Amino acid sequence: MTALLQVEDLKVAYGKIEAVKGISFSVEAGQIVTLIGTNGAGKTTTLRTLSGLLKPSGGKIFFDGQPLNGVPAHKIVSMGLAHSPEGRRIFPRLTIAENLQLGAFLRRDPAGIERDIQRAYELFPILGERRRQAAGTLSGGEQQMLAMGRALMSQPKLLMLDEPSMGLSPIMMQRIVETIGELKAQGTTILLVEQNAQAALSLADEGHVMEIGKIVLSGSGQDLLHDESVRKAYLGED
Protein backbone atom coordinates (compact mmCIF):
# COMPACT_ATOMS: atom_id res chain seq x y z
CA MET A 1 0.00 0.00 0.00
CA THR A 2 1.29 3.47 -0.83
CA ALA A 3 1.44 6.08 1.87
CA LEU A 4 -1.39 8.60 2.32
CA LEU A 5 1.11 11.43 2.20
CA GLN A 6 4.41 11.15 0.42
CA VAL A 7 6.91 14.01 0.56
CA GLU A 8 9.99 13.70 -1.66
CA ASP A 9 12.98 16.04 -1.43
CA LEU A 10 10.76 19.03 -0.61
CA LYS A 11 12.41 22.44 -0.76
CA VAL A 12 10.79 25.75 0.18
CA ALA A 13 12.39 29.17 -0.08
CA TYR A 14 11.43 32.66 1.07
CA GLY A 15 13.12 34.72 -1.60
CA LYS A 16 16.73 33.57 -1.53
CA ILE A 17 16.54 32.03 1.90
CA GLU A 18 15.82 28.33 1.83
CA ALA A 19 13.75 27.40 4.88
CA VAL A 20 13.25 23.75 3.95
CA LYS A 21 16.23 22.18 2.24
CA GLY A 22 15.09 18.91 0.76
CA ILE A 23 13.15 16.73 3.18
CA SER A 24 11.47 13.39 2.54
CA PHE A 25 8.99 11.55 4.73
CA SER A 26 5.66 9.81 4.49
CA VAL A 27 2.52 9.32 6.54
CA GLU A 28 0.55 6.07 6.41
CA ALA A 29 -3.19 6.02 6.98
CA GLY A 30 -4.04 5.67 10.69
CA GLN A 31 -0.65 6.88 11.89
CA ILE A 32 0.42 9.85 13.93
CA VAL A 33 3.64 11.25 12.51
CA THR A 34 5.35 14.12 14.23
CA LEU A 35 7.92 16.70 13.16
CA ILE A 36 9.84 18.08 16.10
CA GLY A 37 12.61 20.61 16.33
CA THR A 38 13.44 24.08 17.52
CA ASN A 39 12.04 27.36 16.30
CA GLY A 40 13.08 28.06 12.74
CA ALA A 41 13.71 24.42 11.87
CA GLY A 42 11.18 24.65 9.03
CA LYS A 43 8.30 22.66 10.56
CA THR A 44 5.59 25.29 10.08
CA THR A 45 6.93 26.10 6.61
CA THR A 46 6.58 22.43 5.73
CA LEU A 47 2.94 22.32 6.82
CA ARG A 48 2.08 25.58 5.08
CA THR A 49 3.56 24.18 1.89
CA LEU A 50 1.64 20.92 2.18
CA SER A 51 -1.64 22.82 2.51
CA GLY A 52 -0.82 25.04 -0.47
CA LEU A 53 -0.29 28.37 1.31
CA LEU A 54 3.34 28.36 0.18
CA LYS A 55 4.74 27.14 -3.12
CA PRO A 56 7.55 24.61 -2.99
CA SER A 57 10.75 25.57 -4.78
CA GLY A 58 11.61 21.95 -5.41
CA GLY A 59 10.58 18.36 -4.75
CA LYS A 60 7.31 16.49 -4.96
CA ILE A 61 4.28 16.01 -2.75
CA PHE A 62 1.75 13.24 -3.29
CA PHE A 63 -1.44 13.01 -1.28
CA ASP A 64 -3.77 10.06 -1.64
CA GLY A 65 -2.03 9.18 -4.90
CA GLN A 66 -2.41 12.68 -6.41
CA PRO A 67 0.36 15.25 -6.91
CA LEU A 68 -0.17 18.40 -4.81
CA ASN A 69 2.37 20.60 -6.55
CA GLY A 70 0.64 23.63 -8.03
CA VAL A 71 -2.77 22.86 -6.54
CA PRO A 72 -4.22 26.01 -4.86
CA ALA A 73 -4.88 25.87 -1.12
CA HIS A 74 -8.66 25.97 -1.37
CA LYS A 75 -8.64 22.87 -3.60
CA ILE A 76 -6.29 20.89 -1.36
CA VAL A 77 -8.85 20.94 1.47
CA SER A 78 -11.36 19.27 -0.80
CA MET A 79 -8.90 16.43 -1.41
CA GLY A 80 -9.00 15.61 2.30
CA LEU A 81 -6.06 17.47 3.79
CA ALA A 82 -6.99 19.74 6.71
CA HIS A 83 -4.62 22.13 8.44
CA SER A 84 -5.05 23.58 11.91
CA PRO A 85 -2.53 26.41 11.66
CA GLU A 86 0.05 27.70 14.12
CA GLY A 87 -1.41 30.28 16.47
CA ARG A 88 -4.89 28.71 16.09
CA ARG A 89 -6.11 31.41 13.69
CA ILE A 90 -9.79 31.10 14.57
CA PHE A 91 -12.06 33.76 13.05
CA PRO A 92 -12.34 36.03 16.10
CA ARG A 93 -15.48 38.00 15.20
CA LEU A 94 -17.50 34.98 14.09
CA THR A 95 -19.25 32.76 16.60
CA ILE A 96 -18.00 29.34 17.57
CA ALA A 97 -20.80 27.71 15.60
CA GLU A 98 -19.95 29.83 12.52
CA ASN A 99 -16.28 28.91 12.82
CA LEU A 100 -17.21 25.23 12.84
CA GLN A 101 -19.53 25.69 9.87
CA LEU A 102 -16.71 27.33 7.94
CA GLY A 103 -14.62 24.23 8.56
CA ALA A 104 -17.28 22.39 6.55
CA PHE A 105 -17.37 25.09 3.87
CA LEU A 106 -17.00 22.67 0.95
CA ARG A 107 -19.47 20.09 2.24
CA ARG A 108 -22.99 20.05 0.86
CA ASP A 109 -24.67 17.74 3.37
CA PRO A 110 -26.40 19.93 5.99
CA ALA A 111 -27.51 16.95 8.07
CA GLY A 112 -23.99 15.53 8.16
CA ILE A 113 -22.53 18.93 9.01
CA GLU A 114 -24.98 19.35 11.88
CA ARG A 115 -24.11 15.87 13.18
CA ASP A 116 -20.39 16.63 13.04
CA ILE A 117 -20.90 19.96 14.84
CA GLN A 118 -22.67 18.04 17.61
CA ARG A 119 -19.73 15.61 17.65
CA ALA A 120 -17.33 18.53 18.04
CA TYR A 121 -19.43 19.76 20.99
CA GLU A 122 -19.20 16.28 22.54
CA LEU A 123 -15.44 16.22 22.04
CA PHE A 124 -15.13 19.75 23.47
CA PRO A 125 -18.17 20.49 25.68
CA ILE A 126 -17.01 24.06 26.35
CA LEU A 127 -17.53 24.86 22.66
CA GLY A 128 -21.12 23.69 22.85
CA GLU A 129 -21.82 25.83 25.89
CA ARG A 130 -20.49 28.93 24.16
CA ARG A 131 -21.60 28.25 20.60
CA ARG A 132 -23.20 31.69 20.12
CA GLN A 133 -20.22 33.57 21.50
CA ALA A 134 -17.64 35.34 19.33
CA ALA A 135 -14.65 33.01 19.03
CA GLY A 136 -12.26 35.83 19.94
CA THR A 137 -13.63 35.74 23.51
CA LEU A 138 -12.39 32.18 24.13
CA SER A 139 -9.24 31.44 26.12
CA GLY A 140 -6.16 30.18 24.29
CA GLY A 141 -6.85 26.55 25.07
CA GLU A 142 -10.48 26.85 24.06
CA GLN A 143 -9.44 28.52 20.81
CA GLN A 144 -7.13 25.56 20.18
CA MET A 145 -10.04 23.18 20.70
CA LEU A 146 -12.08 25.24 18.25
CA ALA A 147 -9.26 25.22 15.69
CA MET A 148 -8.99 21.43 15.94
CA GLY A 149 -12.76 20.99 15.81
CA ARG A 150 -12.93 23.29 12.81
CA ALA A 151 -10.23 21.35 10.96
CA LEU A 152 -12.07 18.09 11.64
CA MET A 153 -15.27 19.52 10.13
CA SER A 154 -13.93 18.97 6.61
CA GLN A 155 -13.82 15.19 7.31
CA PRO A 156 -10.13 15.06 6.48
CA LYS A 157 -8.18 11.98 5.55
CA LEU A 158 -5.18 13.68 7.10
CA LEU A 159 -5.25 16.26 9.88
CA MET A 160 -2.24 18.54 10.21
CA LEU A 161 -1.84 20.17 13.63
CA ASP A 162 0.70 22.95 14.01
CA GLU A 163 1.84 23.56 17.60
CA PRO A 164 -1.47 22.68 19.26
CA SER A 165 0.06 23.06 22.72
CA MET A 166 1.68 26.45 22.13
CA GLY A 167 1.06 28.95 24.90
CA LEU A 168 -1.28 26.70 26.85
CA SER A 169 -1.33 26.02 30.58
CA PRO A 170 -0.07 22.55 31.59
CA ILE A 171 -3.62 21.42 32.33
CA MET A 172 -4.91 22.61 29.00
CA MET A 173 -1.90 21.08 27.26
CA GLN A 174 -2.70 17.74 28.89
CA ARG A 175 -6.29 18.04 27.69
CA ILE A 176 -5.17 18.67 24.08
CA VAL A 177 -2.73 15.75 24.19
CA GLU A 178 -5.52 13.45 25.41
CA THR A 179 -7.74 14.65 22.61
CA ILE A 180 -5.12 13.89 19.98
CA GLY A 181 -4.90 10.40 21.48
CA GLU A 182 -8.70 10.05 21.22
CA LEU A 183 -8.63 11.17 17.60
CA LYS A 184 -6.01 8.56 16.82
CA ALA A 185 -8.08 5.89 18.52
CA GLN A 186 -10.98 6.88 16.24
CA GLY A 187 -8.70 6.25 13.25
CA THR A 188 -7.76 9.83 12.33
CA THR A 189 -4.42 10.18 10.57
CA ILE A 190 -2.42 13.06 12.01
CA LEU A 191 0.70 14.97 11.06
CA LEU A 192 1.72 16.77 14.24
CA VAL A 193 4.20 19.61 14.54
CA GLU A 194 5.27 20.34 18.10
CA GLN A 195 7.92 22.02 20.16
CA ASN A 196 6.81 19.97 23.13
CA ALA A 197 8.82 16.95 21.98
CA GLN A 198 7.98 14.82 25.02
CA ALA A 199 4.23 14.99 24.37
CA ALA A 200 4.55 14.67 20.61
CA LEU A 201 6.86 11.65 20.66
CA SER A 202 4.83 9.76 23.22
CA LEU A 203 1.81 10.05 20.92
CA ALA A 204 3.55 9.40 17.62
CA ASP A 205 4.07 6.23 15.65
CA GLU A 206 6.90 7.91 13.82
CA GLY A 207 8.92 11.02 14.41
CA HIS A 208 11.33 13.17 12.46
CA VAL A 209 13.69 15.64 14.03
CA MET A 210 14.20 18.79 11.97
CA GLU A 211 17.12 21.17 12.24
CA ILE A 212 17.53 24.26 10.05
CA GLY A 213 15.52 22.93 7.16
CA LYS A 214 16.61 19.30 7.20
CA ILE A 215 15.49 16.07 8.78
CA VAL A 216 18.46 14.98 10.89
CA LEU A 217 16.98 11.97 12.63
CA SER A 218 13.99 9.69 12.08
CA GLY A 219 12.58 6.79 14.02
CA SER A 220 9.59 5.46 15.91
CA GLY A 221 8.19 7.73 18.59
CA GLN A 222 9.45 5.45 21.34
CA ASP A 223 12.93 5.12 19.86
CA LEU A 224 13.32 8.89 19.56
CA LEU A 225 11.94 9.38 23.04
CA HIS A 226 14.78 7.24 24.35
CA ASP A 227 17.44 8.50 21.96
CA GLU A 228 20.36 10.05 23.78
CA SER A 229 20.82 13.04 21.44
CA VAL A 230 17.09 13.81 21.32
CA ARG A 231 16.87 13.71 25.09
CA LYS A 232 19.73 16.14 25.32
CA ALA A 233 18.61 18.54 22.64
CA TYR A 234 14.82 18.57 23.00
CA LEU A 235 13.81 17.07 26.28
CA GLY A 236 15.95 19.33 28.42
CA GLU A 237 18.15 16.64 29.95
CA ASP A 238 21.87 16.81 30.41
Added chain:
Amino acid sequence: MQDLPEQLANGLVLGAMYGLIAIGYTMVYGIVQLINFAHGEIFMIGGFGALTAWLILPDGTALMVALPVMILMAVACSVLVGVGAERFAYRPLRGGPRLAPLITAIGLSIALQQAIWAFYPDAKKDLTFPQFAGGPVEIGSLLLQRGEIFLLIAAPLCMIALALFVSKTRTGRAMQATSQDPDTAKLMGINTDRIIVTAFAIGAAFAAIAAVAHGLKFGQIGFRMGFIAGLKAFTAAVLGGIGNIYGAMIGGLVLGFAEALATAYIEFVPGMSQFGGGAWKDVWAFALLILVLLFRPQGLLGERVSDRA
Protein backbone atom coordinates in the same frame (compact mmCIF):
# COMPACT_ATOMS: atom_id res chain seq x y z
CA MET B 1 -34.20 77.68 11.92
CA GLN B 2 -37.57 77.39 10.25
CA ASP B 3 -36.23 75.19 7.44
CA LEU B 4 -34.60 72.63 9.73
CA PRO B 5 -36.68 69.70 8.39
CA GLU B 6 -35.63 70.75 4.91
CA GLN B 7 -31.96 70.68 5.88
CA LEU B 8 -32.33 67.34 7.62
CA ALA B 9 -33.90 65.86 4.49
CA ASN B 10 -31.08 67.30 2.46
CA GLY B 11 -28.54 65.75 4.81
CA LEU B 12 -30.32 62.42 4.67
CA VAL B 13 -30.23 62.36 0.88
CA LEU B 14 -26.58 63.37 0.70
CA GLY B 15 -25.71 60.92 3.46
CA ALA B 16 -27.48 58.00 1.81
CA MET B 17 -25.56 58.70 -1.39
CA TYR B 18 -22.18 58.96 0.38
CA GLY B 19 -23.00 55.80 2.27
CA LEU B 20 -23.84 53.81 -0.86
CA ILE B 21 -20.56 54.79 -2.48
CA ALA B 22 -18.66 54.24 0.78
CA ILE B 23 -19.67 50.57 0.81
CA GLY B 24 -17.30 50.00 -2.11
CA TYR B 25 -14.34 51.53 -0.30
CA THR B 26 -15.01 49.71 2.90
CA MET B 27 -15.69 46.23 1.47
CA VAL B 28 -12.57 46.25 -0.66
CA TYR B 29 -10.49 47.64 2.20
CA GLY B 30 -11.93 45.08 4.61
CA ILE B 31 -10.80 42.22 2.41
CA VAL B 32 -7.59 43.30 0.66
CA GLN B 33 -6.54 46.35 2.75
CA LEU B 34 -6.51 48.44 -0.42
CA ILE B 35 -7.96 51.92 -0.73
CA ASN B 36 -9.39 51.74 -4.22
CA PHE B 37 -9.00 55.38 -5.17
CA ALA B 38 -10.47 54.60 -8.59
CA HIS B 39 -13.81 53.87 -6.90
CA GLY B 40 -15.03 57.44 -7.51
CA GLU B 41 -14.51 56.84 -11.22
CA ILE B 42 -16.33 53.52 -11.04
CA PHE B 43 -19.22 55.59 -9.66
CA MET B 44 -18.83 58.12 -12.49
CA ILE B 45 -18.81 55.36 -15.14
CA GLY B 46 -22.13 54.15 -13.73
CA GLY B 47 -23.61 57.58 -14.38
CA PHE B 48 -22.44 57.50 -17.97
CA GLY B 49 -23.77 53.96 -18.37
CA ALA B 50 -27.20 55.12 -17.21
CA LEU B 51 -27.12 58.13 -19.51
CA THR B 52 -26.11 55.94 -22.45
CA ALA B 53 -29.07 53.65 -21.81
CA TRP B 54 -31.37 56.69 -21.73
CA LEU B 55 -29.97 57.99 -25.03
CA ILE B 56 -30.29 54.59 -26.73
CA LEU B 57 -33.92 54.13 -25.66
CA PRO B 58 -36.45 55.61 -28.12
CA ASP B 59 -37.33 59.28 -27.66
CA GLY B 60 -40.36 59.82 -25.53
CA THR B 61 -39.81 56.80 -23.25
CA ALA B 62 -41.10 57.72 -19.81
CA LEU B 63 -38.28 58.02 -17.25
CA MET B 64 -40.16 55.69 -14.91
CA VAL B 65 -40.07 53.02 -17.63
CA ALA B 66 -36.49 53.74 -18.62
CA LEU B 67 -35.16 53.78 -15.06
CA PRO B 68 -34.79 50.00 -14.60
CA VAL B 69 -32.88 49.76 -17.88
CA MET B 70 -30.71 52.71 -16.89
CA ILE B 71 -29.95 51.13 -13.51
CA LEU B 72 -29.07 47.81 -15.13
CA MET B 73 -26.78 49.49 -17.62
CA ALA B 74 -25.16 51.60 -14.89
CA VAL B 75 -24.54 48.53 -12.74
CA ALA B 76 -23.22 46.54 -15.71
CA CYS B 77 -20.74 49.29 -16.68
CA SER B 78 -19.51 49.91 -13.13
CA VAL B 79 -19.18 46.22 -12.29
CA LEU B 80 -17.29 45.57 -15.52
CA VAL B 81 -14.83 48.36 -14.77
CA GLY B 82 -14.55 47.44 -11.07
CA VAL B 83 -13.96 43.76 -11.68
CA GLY B 84 -11.64 44.53 -14.59
CA ALA B 85 -9.61 46.85 -12.37
CA GLU B 86 -9.26 44.10 -9.77
CA ARG B 87 -8.30 41.46 -12.30
CA PHE B 88 -5.86 43.42 -14.44
CA ALA B 89 -4.61 46.27 -12.26
CA TYR B 90 -4.67 45.13 -8.63
CA ARG B 91 -4.41 41.34 -8.65
CA PRO B 92 -0.97 41.22 -10.33
CA LEU B 93 0.30 43.50 -7.54
CA ARG B 94 -1.14 41.53 -4.65
CA GLY B 95 1.54 40.45 -2.21
CA GLY B 96 3.82 43.25 -3.41
CA PRO B 97 4.64 46.45 -1.53
CA ARG B 98 1.54 48.26 -0.23
CA LEU B 99 2.38 51.42 -2.11
CA ALA B 100 2.19 49.77 -5.56
CA PRO B 101 -1.58 49.12 -5.68
CA LEU B 102 -2.24 52.53 -4.10
CA ILE B 103 -0.33 54.34 -6.84
CA THR B 104 -2.00 52.11 -9.42
CA ALA B 105 -5.39 53.11 -8.03
CA ILE B 106 -4.61 56.79 -8.41
CA GLY B 107 -3.31 56.22 -11.93
CA LEU B 108 -6.38 54.21 -12.84
CA SER B 109 -8.58 56.97 -11.48
CA ILE B 110 -6.95 59.54 -13.76
CA ALA B 111 -6.99 57.16 -16.74
CA LEU B 112 -10.72 56.47 -16.38
CA GLN B 113 -11.56 60.17 -16.09
CA GLN B 114 -9.52 60.99 -19.16
CA ALA B 115 -10.94 58.05 -21.11
CA ILE B 116 -14.48 59.38 -20.63
CA TRP B 117 -13.34 62.93 -21.34
CA ALA B 118 -11.66 61.86 -24.58
CA PHE B 119 -13.99 59.21 -25.93
CA TYR B 120 -17.54 59.81 -24.66
CA PRO B 121 -19.38 62.13 -27.08
CA ASP B 122 -19.54 65.70 -25.75
CA ALA B 123 -18.24 64.64 -22.33
CA LYS B 124 -15.77 67.52 -22.26
CA LYS B 125 -18.59 69.50 -20.65
CA ASP B 126 -21.25 68.38 -18.20
CA LEU B 127 -24.07 66.38 -19.79
CA THR B 128 -27.76 66.72 -19.02
CA PHE B 129 -29.22 63.79 -17.12
CA PRO B 130 -32.94 63.05 -17.51
CA GLN B 131 -35.23 64.42 -14.81
CA PHE B 132 -38.59 63.28 -13.51
CA ALA B 133 -41.39 65.47 -14.80
CA GLY B 134 -43.40 67.30 -12.18
CA GLY B 135 -42.39 69.32 -9.20
CA PRO B 136 -41.25 68.18 -5.80
CA VAL B 137 -43.41 65.86 -3.75
CA GLU B 138 -44.76 66.97 -0.40
CA ILE B 139 -44.36 64.47 2.39
CA GLY B 140 -45.73 66.02 5.57
CA SER B 141 -44.15 69.44 5.72
CA LEU B 142 -41.22 68.25 3.62
CA LEU B 143 -40.58 68.96 -0.02
CA LEU B 144 -38.56 66.21 -1.70
CA GLN B 145 -37.36 66.16 -5.29
CA ARG B 146 -38.59 63.09 -7.15
CA GLY B 147 -35.02 62.05 -7.87
CA GLU B 148 -34.25 62.14 -4.15
CA ILE B 149 -37.11 59.79 -3.40
CA PHE B 150 -35.46 57.21 -5.67
CA LEU B 151 -32.37 57.35 -3.51
CA LEU B 152 -34.29 57.20 -0.24
CA ILE B 153 -35.90 53.97 -1.42
CA ALA B 154 -32.85 52.45 -3.11
CA ALA B 155 -30.27 53.05 -0.36
CA PRO B 156 -32.08 51.22 2.48
CA LEU B 157 -32.99 48.36 0.13
CA CYS B 158 -29.36 47.96 -0.90
CA MET B 159 -28.20 48.04 2.71
CA ILE B 160 -30.73 45.47 3.89
CA ALA B 161 -29.86 43.20 0.97
CA LEU B 162 -26.16 43.53 1.75
CA ALA B 163 -26.62 42.89 5.46
CA LEU B 164 -28.63 39.73 4.73
CA PHE B 165 -26.12 38.61 2.12
CA VAL B 166 -23.15 39.00 4.44
CA SER B 167 -24.73 37.43 7.51
CA LYS B 168 -26.96 34.71 6.02
CA THR B 169 -25.40 33.35 2.87
CA ARG B 170 -22.51 30.95 2.46
CA THR B 171 -20.61 33.41 0.28
CA GLY B 172 -21.29 36.19 2.77
CA ARG B 173 -19.83 34.18 5.59
CA ALA B 174 -16.85 33.28 3.43
CA MET B 175 -16.45 37.01 2.86
CA GLN B 176 -16.35 37.69 6.60
CA ALA B 177 -13.83 34.89 7.08
CA THR B 178 -11.63 36.22 4.27
CA SER B 179 -11.64 39.70 5.73
CA GLN B 180 -10.70 38.40 9.18
CA ASP B 181 -7.93 36.03 8.06
CA PRO B 182 -7.37 35.39 4.36
CA ASP B 183 -4.83 32.56 4.71
CA THR B 184 -6.98 30.62 7.12
CA ALA B 185 -10.00 31.22 4.89
CA LYS B 186 -8.11 29.40 2.13
CA LEU B 187 -7.53 26.51 4.53
CA MET B 188 -11.32 26.25 4.87
CA GLY B 189 -11.56 25.73 1.11
CA ILE B 190 -12.66 29.28 0.34
CA ASN B 191 -11.55 30.57 -3.06
CA THR B 192 -10.43 33.96 -1.78
CA ASP B 193 -9.78 35.31 -5.30
CA ARG B 194 -13.46 34.85 -6.04
CA ILE B 195 -14.42 36.54 -2.76
CA ILE B 196 -12.26 39.55 -3.64
CA VAL B 197 -13.95 39.82 -7.05
CA THR B 198 -17.34 39.64 -5.36
CA ALA B 199 -16.41 42.49 -3.02
CA PHE B 200 -15.34 44.66 -5.95
CA ALA B 201 -18.52 43.78 -7.84
CA ILE B 202 -20.87 44.62 -4.96
CA GLY B 203 -19.09 47.90 -4.27
CA ALA B 204 -19.27 48.83 -7.96
CA ALA B 205 -22.97 47.95 -8.21
CA PHE B 206 -23.81 50.15 -5.21
CA ALA B 207 -21.74 52.99 -6.64
CA ALA B 208 -23.65 52.66 -9.92
CA ILE B 209 -26.99 52.98 -8.13
CA ALA B 210 -25.65 56.02 -6.30
CA ALA B 211 -24.58 57.47 -9.65
CA VAL B 212 -28.11 57.15 -11.04
CA ALA B 213 -29.38 58.90 -7.92
CA HIS B 214 -26.73 61.58 -8.32
CA GLY B 215 -27.80 62.23 -11.92
CA LEU B 216 -31.47 62.39 -10.97
CA LYS B 217 -30.78 64.78 -8.09
CA PHE B 218 -28.43 67.22 -9.79
CA GLY B 219 -29.67 66.89 -13.38
CA GLN B 220 -26.24 66.54 -14.90
CA ILE B 221 -23.20 64.30 -14.89
CA GLY B 222 -19.60 64.90 -15.87
CA PHE B 223 -16.30 63.06 -16.07
CA ARG B 224 -15.07 64.78 -12.90
CA MET B 225 -18.09 63.90 -10.75
CA GLY B 226 -16.31 60.92 -9.21
CA PHE B 227 -13.55 62.94 -7.64
CA ILE B 228 -15.38 64.89 -4.92
CA ALA B 229 -18.10 62.26 -4.51
CA GLY B 230 -15.44 59.60 -4.13
CA LEU B 231 -13.47 61.66 -1.65
CA LYS B 232 -16.59 62.32 0.41
CA ALA B 233 -17.56 58.66 0.36
CA PHE B 234 -14.03 57.69 1.37
CA THR B 235 -14.38 60.16 4.24
CA ALA B 236 -17.67 58.50 5.15
CA ALA B 237 -16.02 55.07 5.14
CA VAL B 238 -13.22 56.26 7.42
CA LEU B 239 -15.70 58.12 9.66
CA GLY B 240 -17.73 54.95 10.15
CA GLY B 241 -14.68 52.74 10.62
CA ILE B 242 -13.17 51.45 7.41
CA GLY B 243 -13.80 47.78 6.80
CA ASN B 244 -17.20 47.89 8.50
CA ILE B 245 -20.18 47.96 6.13
CA TYR B 246 -22.60 49.34 8.72
CA GLY B 247 -19.98 51.93 9.57
CA ALA B 248 -19.92 53.05 5.94
CA MET B 249 -23.63 53.74 5.92
CA ILE B 250 -23.60 55.47 9.31
CA GLY B 251 -20.48 57.42 8.34
CA GLY B 252 -22.27 58.52 5.18
CA LEU B 253 -25.31 59.71 7.10
CA VAL B 254 -23.26 61.54 9.73
CA LEU B 255 -21.29 63.23 6.99
CA GLY B 256 -24.40 64.14 5.02
CA PHE B 257 -26.13 65.68 8.06
CA ALA B 258 -22.98 67.48 9.17
CA GLU B 259 -22.46 68.93 5.74
CA ALA B 260 -26.08 70.04 5.27
CA LEU B 261 -26.45 71.51 8.75
CA ALA B 262 -23.08 73.24 8.81
CA THR B 263 -23.68 74.77 5.40
CA ALA B 264 -27.08 76.10 6.47
CA TYR B 265 -26.46 77.20 10.02
CA ILE B 266 -22.81 77.84 10.74
CA GLU B 267 -23.13 81.49 9.69
CA PHE B 268 -25.44 82.03 12.69
CA VAL B 269 -22.73 80.92 15.11
CA PRO B 270 -21.20 84.08 16.60
CA GLY B 271 -17.94 84.91 14.86
CA MET B 272 -18.52 82.44 12.02
CA SER B 273 -20.73 84.62 9.83
CA GLN B 274 -18.27 84.68 6.96
CA PHE B 275 -18.27 80.84 6.70
CA GLY B 276 -21.90 80.39 5.59
CA GLY B 277 -23.16 78.98 2.35
CA GLY B 278 -22.43 76.19 -0.07
CA ALA B 279 -18.91 77.30 -0.94
CA TRP B 280 -17.76 75.99 2.45
CA LYS B 281 -19.57 72.67 2.50
CA ASP B 282 -16.53 70.54 1.61
CA VAL B 283 -14.58 72.25 4.37
CA TRP B 284 -17.05 71.02 7.01
CA ALA B 285 -16.98 67.49 5.66
CA PHE B 286 -13.21 67.23 5.78
CA ALA B 287 -12.97 69.11 9.09
CA LEU B 288 -15.22 66.43 10.54
CA LEU B 289 -12.89 63.77 9.13
CA ILE B 290 -9.90 65.42 10.79
CA LEU B 291 -11.74 65.57 14.11
CA VAL B 292 -12.66 61.90 13.95
CA LEU B 293 -9.14 60.90 12.99
CA LEU B 294 -7.82 62.90 15.94
CA PHE B 295 -10.17 61.60 18.59
CA ARG B 296 -11.37 58.24 17.30
CA PRO B 297 -8.96 57.08 14.59
CA GLN B 298 -10.61 53.68 14.24
CA GLY B 299 -13.85 55.40 13.20
CA LEU B 300 -17.29 55.41 14.80
CA LEU B 301 -17.92 51.66 14.49
CA GLY B 302 -14.36 50.55 13.91
CA GLU B 303 -12.70 48.12 16.23
CA ARG B 304 -9.30 48.58 17.64
CA VAL B 305 -6.88 46.57 15.62
CA SER B 306 -6.34 43.52 17.76
CA ASP B 307 -7.08 39.80 18.15
CA ARG B 308 -5.05 38.35 15.37
CA ALA B 309 -3.24 35.96 17.73
